[in-house]
Amino acid sequence: MGFLMDGLDAEAYDRTYTDGQLIKRIAGYFKPKLGVVVVVSILVVLKTLMDTAFPLLVSNGIDTLVSNKALQTAIWLAALLLVSGILSWVFNMLRQWLTAIAVGDVVLQLRKDAFNAVMDRDMSFFDEFSSGKIVSRVTSDTDKFATVVTLTVNLLSQFLLFILIAIILFFRSWQLALIAFTILPAIMLVALGFRYLARTATQRSQRSMGRVNSNVQEAVSGIIVAKNFRQEQNMYNDFKEINTQAFHVDVRSGILYNGVFPVLVAIANLGSTLVIYFGGHNVLNHSITAGDWFLFVQGIASLWFPVTSIASFWSQFQLGLSASERVFALLDAEPRVHQTGNEMVPALKGEIEFQDMFFSYDDRQTVLPDFNLKIQAGETVAFVGHTGAGKSSIAKLVARFYEYQGGKLLIDKSDIRSFDLHDYRRRLGIVPQVPFLFSGTVAENIRYARPGASDAEVLQIARQIGDGDWIEALPEGLETQVGEEGKALSMGQRQLVALARVLLQDPAILILDEATASVDPLTESQIQEGLDILLEDRTAILIAHRLSTIKQADRIIVLNRGRIVEEGNHEHLMRQGGHYAHLYNTYFRHQSPDYKPGEGFVEVHASVLDEIDQATTPQPEEVR
Template structure:
């Protein structure tokens, strides 16, 4: 069975809870609905009593038939049975109605808590775990949680019925009752042996389902890439393997659950046969009446059915507990980004200071690990220091992996650094109210994400209270031509993830969204890298306006956004190796000049490729002449 476990390992944030801890926590969700729970409990008691009265009434009817009963008596007994049946139906209807409402409200609250936890998780959490598996916990596992609650209510009903039937059997004949009751622990013990196996197989089945959800979600999200590379068949084959794994695990789970019923039925069948034999001999001997013997046989059926149901419920009970365990693990996952204070930050000036900051994406490292002696750690920022004065326009350049985007992730507080200090206006970033702080930051990423809705809805996303006039003003600050190109202007539906807009239009919408937010710190993470030169000109005009008087940090591959910066820093392996303005850095002939000649120079209006080719050709000619042998 080892192959079944491949790909079904627990997530790093998963944890194990005892049954008692899970039930205690589940009860906390039911506490606000204690009135409904009490009514359901009352209906359970009344329903169990009615279920017990019916066989007693039938037993009394059998005893009356041995004599010469009056017709009115038989009619009365039949009426009692009919009334009891109707009451049983009514009590069960009330129980099902109110329990369904209580369970629905509890699942609603649990799903909201799980979704709230999803929103509160750090960006590193989503980098580490597949989104489809997270979705599975919020949707499928919370629904499975409803199963455990419903089973619990049924379990209480069956337990109460067992207690009442046991009392009835003892009053009929205590010897037979003892024989019957002695089989109860055997049945329960058989069910308990399935406990750990049931929990394990159920947990694996839920992980397998999460893998299926993750595979489907990833395929749908990347379907354009898959089709462009003609990988439909390969993706389908991968899904078949994932689906086959889920099938095998589910099959194993079904075998575990179904195997308990034959065992329980065998035990109850042996017990019933034994009781019928000894009870029949007592009835023939006159120790018990025929009616009492019949009542005892009927009580056996009523006794063993809930007992086997309890035992089988215990295995199914593990499914609900396992689901709740996975949901609670998501809720209880410890955040990596931890605020040590909650100081208000209604308005920021925008001064940013890195003080000997050590940062790595290896989340296993703690703050004390930030030292030069930690050679085994792959530090992205090894003791990084930088001061960005308020209102300065800073450009950050460097090769891929130099640490440019890591600076942004720390400033936006998406990731936690391991050592050092990051100060905003002289205050520790970890001591600020995180929600208020992030309202002061405007981030435009390289790949813009738009939500379903209109262009205006997406621009208004950061300020839902903004009027349509405010939205239009922010959009027109980036130029009016791009708005005219939209089929319905700002009311154009963007489609899923903005699929109905071009990449340039999506980027403009993202920029307008930040402009409307009016942040104190403005960050562009290669935001113009995918825009055509004409659109870039439009964007640059708007950026010049919005950056005026704000602290601006630019990570760009475009010359236009780099050369206009007040200061440029050049990163290499997480360290600043050069800084200055465009002209000074270019004149120094260092690493920036190398980057300029490699990436930026061809974007310059003064760039003349034919002159570059002439210089290269001249250099080659001079080189060949220098090595030509002299005559004579």
Template sequence: MALLDGIEAGAEDSYDRRYGDRQLLRRITPYFRGRGGAVAFVTAAVVVAAAAGSAVPILLARTVDSALDDDARSVMTLLAVAVLLTGAAAWLFTVLQQRLTGALVGDAVLKLREDAFAAAVRQDLAFHDGHPTGLVVSRVTNDTQTFGALLSLVLSLFGQVLVVLLILTALFVINVPLALLTTAVVALIVAVSLAFRKRARTASTRQQQALAEVSGYVQETLRGITVARNHRGEAAAEAGLREVNGRWYQASVRLNRLFSGIFPLLISLTGLGTTAVVLVGGHNVASGDLSAGEWVLFLEALALFWSPVAAIASFWQQLQQGLSAGERIFALIDREPAVRQSAQLPPPRLRGALELRGVSFHYTPERPVLHDIDLTVAAGETLALVGHTGAGKSSLVRLLTRSYDFQEGTLLADGRDVRTFDLAQYRRCLGVVTQTPFLFSGTVADNIALGRPGADRAAVEAAAHAVASGAWLRQLPEGLDTPTDEGGRNLSTGQRQIVALARVFLQDAPIFILDEATASVDPLTEAQIQEGLDALAAGRTTIVVAHRLPTVRKADRIVVVDDGRLVEQGDHATLMRRGGAYSRLYRQYFHHQHPDHDPADEPSGTERAAVGAGVHPAEASDAVDH
């Protein structure tokens, strides 16, 4: 499968970058703006719950001392009631905090996912050509969910850490040496966890990337399931899944090994710390330097200390996965499209005159595609681009639509540099129909209406009837209300083309670009499409990448593209008489498509004589010209 080519387990995408924890904190903070009241309440609830939670062990310690003191037995009942009340307060405010935290985090994830999706949508075609869709989808869906879980976890741990700080303060008031011993043990555990952090982040990132590869592979395979079945490729597809799934498995095993090593170490440190406090505290009780209740407080405090530390250890994997997910999300959001505009001026209503001056383009520096292109298209002119597969026709169209950015030269629309226009508004001036149009889930009418958002039903119906007089609608079971599956799979290729034409007709753009739209349809559908093209091209600048003779011959001008260069221009008859590159293309690709005799299609007497002598007609023509 294509997705497997060049992908290694845990391979980073070209736009990935590293973010520090503080950077991630600064990036996520704006997603809570406008919810200041809720954030303040959550903070207050955390503080109250932490204060109540830290008061419980202190009250328990006083209760123990009261139970041992015959003179303070009357206070014990009050202390017991106080323990129950503070415990209930801690529980209540913890519940309130968790519920509101869920709403806050949900809102943040909602906005974050919207931003990630918007970033994916605004990327140029080079980005989507170079990165499998499934990998991008994984960032928008899986990674935002994982990062949201991290936010909930951090808020939960914040409350537990606050409890630790409050109790630690009380311990220093009671017994400084024992408090220092407890603090040293906790500091050692935290230091070990932080030392482990970098390796854990790297391993977690690789696992997330491997999971994205699995998601991308499954999506690609299911979209191409028809091809796989037709060529009996199910076994190969399953083998491919085993390969990418194996990469995820290896990344998960490596991550698990890391965490399986750190957990026993943290638990051992916890046990050693508890033992040290028990021994030192017991000695202090025996010597009278510490009361039994205060010793109980230290032991209870240790249990509370280990709770957040154990939580950090237990959720360390989730913590690191959340951080790596945040990196992947913000790397997508921060990725700048390769197509850059020098200004954002709103384009006027274009007449449709286009001009390329010295335009050169490559996908990669070692792969030049177009070389020093000079081309002028008059407003209202129909221009056909012809040439062998890979000659550069579609690449030229991609430059006109600003799907890719050229490296050299200038592209003008009505005499103005298109790089000064607002890109979205400029693209609305272009009506584009590709070889395989994509239809969204909905109805035929919904897909036509995309040409002009907000258009009413009457406008949609008018656009539909403008293509082949609407005769194609009778072939649809419910006419304009016929449902469309994802991609328009329930419609034929020709029907999708006609819907796309109607969509562009409704758009009413001054420039119309057709990229091989009739290359794979039946003659009847081609006739309907051609009728639609004729209606659409009237009064508009039309650029057609064509492999069909009827489309080519109706063009005002034909441009032959060969190896990234414009080698010939002219109308059909003139180019045929010239006997050059177009004439050769015609005899190779077009001649069989038109059974009617056309004297312009016949070689000249010089060309016939040259063929009889074994000389190429183009060479004979060149000899005559000289």
């Protein structure tokens, strides 16, 4: 049992909705389709009437033929049965056709809403929750949502059929009808008892499928790493374990779903047996006619089929409700980045100021304990420090990807929380350490920053980097296909495309997260040429591990555990012989053009070395 339930807990943002809340929410999606819903309802009633007419015609026909054995009566009876059957088929076809259109439109809108909700989530949401499981909610769960609607229409038809047949049977013989209905409480008890089990089973089934999707997505994304370390078998074993869990969960669900219908049929057959026995006695006693007895025999099957269908379809109904619950939980997930206003952002100068900033990714890890810093408009500031010093966190806060818990962050003396984020980020350019490109051409990826840019503008921007020499190295120039995630290009080429994309955006504030950390010297020189243009008259935050990038900064900020321990330019910090000098000896010395092994060490004060040793000692809670 532990293996089956392992990893199938609800996500932190999941919520529990009652059936009434879910159905009300689903009904809200059908308001624009009210006209179609009305037509479908009418068709359901008409089909039900035709289905009810069939046993009535046969019953009356039997009584008529008993008293009048004319061939003409039999012909008329056959003709009426044929007409009722054809009309039932036509009404059912139209009903299913219109239902499919309405449901398709609703699922389309729901999927749009789900995808829009994903786009609105802040970065902490994607850090905490598996992307594969999120994808599962947007795709497979929205498909299962359609099950609720389709089954609701089917159950409505079945319920109307039950009501009409029950009225007719009571009208013909209320005594025999009461005998038939003696088993109804037993059927209802089984159905209601199955309801809770069905919801639990469907939730576990969907969560297990979400784990499978997440594992497959991670395996495909990391296949190059697996092959490099020859871990294909371990990756397969992980998938096999998760897939086996999904198999066992689905088997348990299947046994539960398929087991309820035989139980209900057995109870219904008991009712049919009672009707046949007591009805036969009534015919022999001339209490009812042979036609009425046939009506009961035929009607009892039609009577119990809707009841057993309602109960047995409850599993599928619960499957749809569970899927709806998961989608609505995604839609209703509370954002962690809260804006106090949505002011449109004017042309920014680029002044950035942190005032008494307190930031933590969670309640256990403090990243910035009391951070104060002012970056002047147009200033280029490089942040350096050991891993976990808080460099990337500062950049993410400027980008408003995360919510800080204390203090203020001012942009041009305005609180960043007062901005319209969409408008603010249009004036913010980011070049990540590992650039992401979308499938398409190089030109399309550059144009991503400004979709309305012309081909001439894109080409002009691309040529500003390295005099455009990198374009000549592409097989088809700017029309070269980059492949999935840009894998058809080298890492350096991807970085150049990402840099050109930001150049086209022309932002007021620029964030470069180690933009030259994974490229060769030639590409680095091309990027540096582009950076000279990009950094001109812009505020820039550089998170760099390259000496060439750091040296061109107006100011270097040395961080240690979220605190500023030194600041100044390269020469000034080197003369101090402090933390920066230690970083230079550790990381940057070998990047110097005149580097010789064993030479170039900068003297670091002993007190600083002791302080660094204490700071780098592993702590129970490290910052990011």
